[in-house]
Amino acid sequence: MGEDPTTLHDIARTLGISIGTVHRALHDRPGVSPMTKARVLRTARNLGYRPNLAARYLSSKKAFRISINTLQGTTSFWDEVRAGIREEAGAMLMENVQLEFRTYPSLGDGEEEAFESAIGEKVDGIITFPSHVQKLRPWIRRASRARIPVVCVATDAPNSGRVGMVAIDTLASGSIAADLMGRFLGARQGSVAVTLFDNAITEHAEKYEAFAATLRSLYPNLQVLDAIEDYDMEKEAYRKCGRLFEEHPDLAGIYVTTEASIPVLKAARDANLLERLTIITTDLFPDLVAQIRSGAVSATIYQRPRTQGRMAFRMLHEFLVDGGGGSSHQIQLAPHVVMRGNMDFFLQRQSQESVDEKGGQLREPARNGSREWLGTGE
């Protein structure tokens, strides 16, 4: 059936030139006349040439070096993202992939340096969490100019030249939270609050909008209050919640769109409202587990950090291998709903280490798989 795949040799032969020239033309390397280059490109297309990757890896045995610039693992979220990246890198049977982790201690602190160092050391690609999009945008541009593809994870950096991004679907998150809230509250009347980091952050604003829209259309008995911004400060969150409780005695529920649910819970407990409020949070970390177990938190919207990491790696890798020919490079993941009933399932998932120790007879820990290098952090 299928024709034999076109090779460099085929192209060379039909043009009566040498395979070396074809190669140079295809990779626009110096030293090819524009004429021949054009001809090569054209017949490559005509013949439907696609490089044989096995051959490529065999000859140029270079390893991809990719830098992962993320927040330090204060919460488990980023540890999970990194675990997902390692997992997927380890699954690359053919190639060598070297992972360099550059972690920074807090939001916006050190992420520019991490980028600078990654670019300086000429990594082949970068996976990053752009905590401060404004500050990072020029760095992503710089990387692009240096032909280093950047994939954003968890948060997007639009108009930065990044080649792709992986995140949780904000619309699905906000909407399912609203639907759960409505069903949990049943026919009850009352108002519902939403806390977020900052309205200026697209993702947060989108979650709020989705939540509000869904609640309005499906549960008109409930009223959505204006978003509460906590600027990622515990005290701010606590204080504002306190005020909220005073001003809204009819408050029936709270949806915390960020990881900052602990101060909200504390405020609710201190106000003796924990029993009466239906609380839906985001993500899943040790401090939250007890709250879910006790029933204080009805459900949490789990953002699947490990899967985000896995997808980000795959996306970057495909880009690297493919030369960017690929598709839209935007992945929006559906969040998981975690409650008492299924929480153990997810906790168990988290605890199992990423490395599934291969016991194969011809196997050795760190050979063809990914070797890991330690960067500035971790």
Next chain:
Amino acid sequence: MGEDPTTLHDIARTLGISIGTVHRALHDRPGVSPMTKARVLRTARNLGYRPNLAARYLSSKKAFRISINTLQGTTSFWDEVRAGIREEAGAMLMENVQLEFRTYPSLGDGEEEAFESAIGEKVDGIITFPSHVQKLRPWIRRASRARIPVVCVATDAPNSGRVGMVAIDTLASGSIAADLMGRFLGARQGSVAVTLFDNAITEHAEKYEAFAATLRSLYPNLQVLDAIEDYDMEKEAYRKCGRLFEEHPDLAGIYVTTEASIPVLKAARDANLLERLTIITTDLFPDLVAQIRSGAVSATIYQRPRTQGRMAFRMLHEFLVDGGGGSSHQIQLAPHVVMRGNMDFFLQRQSQESVDEKGGQLREPARNGSREWLGTGE
């Protein structure tokens, strides 16, 4: 840092023999003295030899042929599973993978023939949905004996020699359904029914048990009734539900653990109970969509067929490449909770075709990716 990886040549050199012999020894091919074979194996291990897959694919340019034996696409479930398999096969940048779909019209009808034909045509691996485990077990054994690895999807076939399986975690499914049911019903008293295919099917029994256990421990105000078996017959389901409604006027909710939710809903509507009952279903298919949209179904436990397909393919592929060295080869997926709020997200996912048309400059539809062959069905 890292030593250069060991090659066949290295082994040959340290033993003072030829690389051809080493190769034969490693692949236990005829024509190697037991003595040399043992020595080769030993030093291979000592040197930490691992085959270079790129080189392997380059020289032996054979394509994997894998057979996918599944139910015909009466529901969208199996279409999705197959789409997932195609997706993942298409993502194999290096290798050629040929997919042969053998579909059978109904449960247990034609699946033995499909197996026979796949084995007869010497495929390299099989992904199957063992609808009738008893009948299929000997066939899976036969495949194993012919060194054809079999991966089960959606349902397991224990003690059959299958090399792995992918399914939804039954415990997580049943438990989250119970937790949702409990929260939706609030403080209400009453009984809750569960329908399933057959108690004899492990997966179904497990879901029921998990549901019952969780409900008992978290929501003692609700009482779980004995499981209702419908044997996958619409009339049976309808009739038994009718009886259920008569016998249990305090019925507050129903959890349908299988795809057979339509007759249950019909029975509830005919008994004029749709408003009063909280119904949780399984999976997501066209007929169910309207029921969810209208609120008749509060939530559905979505079994992520596409992901199941993707994972099954990856598992089989890893096994094929790896020679079975890999890890546990059991994947239990967390189901998604789908409600009105997030249903559109999933519907949209379903509708987009699996092939994300690559528009890359050096790309052509069917070259290095997977070629598809049509088998007995589809």
Next chain:
DNA sequence: TTGAAAGCGATACCAG
């Protein structure tokens, strides 16, 4: 600017 040739590591076949 181009051509020729030496690998990369494994497979497969043909002699011995």
Next chain:
DNA sequence: CTGGTATCGCTTTCAA
């Protein structure tokens, strides 16, 4: 039973 060698398609280097 074992050794040698051509081959897969691409990258890279050295000449021309």
